[in-house]
Amino acid sequence: MVRFKNRYITVEIVCPYVTEDKPLYLKPKIFHDTLLAKIQLLHGDFGVAAVTNGFLTKYCNENTRIAIIRSRHGPHRFVTSSLPFITKIDTIL
Template identity: 70%
Template structure:
């Protein structure tokens, strides 16, 4: 039996056409198809064949604009070299920044928790009431959109 090594690419999606306080209308499937099409455009059939078996969008948060892609180790270089060239997802103008590449989902979530905690502290100063702050914390620190159920308590 062969063990497949994966890489988890944490990506920040920024859109100049959408205000920072408005959530992006972004679906995991649309993001997946955009990455696959851009790899086809830049690396051809070889690139698509190399990444297709292991490419998966694991997490996508519309409020903090962070996504995690799972790719097999080796062909992950095709994906990471392609991400800066993606300028549109559907009809939305975007710019993608690779924040982190890790070997485990655990380390990706640790990085995201630290990154989103900093984001939350920055946003809290702009909110007026405690109700808004609680709602923002709940939305930002929500990891239930992950395709596979992960118990984050084990990682703390």
Template identity: 50%
Template sequence: MVRIKNRYIVVRIVPEVPAKVLNFHDAVIAKCILNHVKKFYGDYGLGTVEQGFRVKYCNERTKVTIIRCLHRSHRVVTSTLPLITMIGDVRAKFHTLYTGATIIQCNKFIINHQQRFLDEMVGQIASAKERKEFIKRVMEFDLEQ
């Protein structure tokens, strides 16, 4: 039996107009990517990508998304992502952050990426009191609500 190899692509959605929360669902992002793959690679490209394609994770607050595709078609997806300018009805771009073989490695990358972002943001705050309040707000942030 042959093992099916997947690739996981971590992307950040950057809207043209900054917003705190983007109201994107997995299906909207998947449809957008597949439509652009068909536009740039035709029916053959869509057929190669469509088989194992799925948006596994989409966080509307951090604007980070994990996309799963087959090993043989991940280059088609990653070459199409920078060409997308509209997601649903919002002007936005995809920035590819990481491509990994397992979703566990992608989760580790996201944790490290968010930690670097938090360190950068805390470094820009001048007073110690504001730093403590900022860290407290971030640590109390619950994604399930």
């Protein structure tokens, strides 16, 4: 039996259009798809194929604006290298 190692990444989502006192309505699926699209853009098909198995956006909090991402050990480098390049999530408002 093989044990899979996972890496968890915590991300704070900053949105200048929504003030801090209002909740940020962002579904985990939208954030997940945006991150996969950015990985596709930066690392191509190999990056998406490596990340897809075991990749999950586990949590998105509306009030604290924190998201938790799970990825397998190894391809987590594709995820962490793509995060700084996400500047816009289209369906945030």
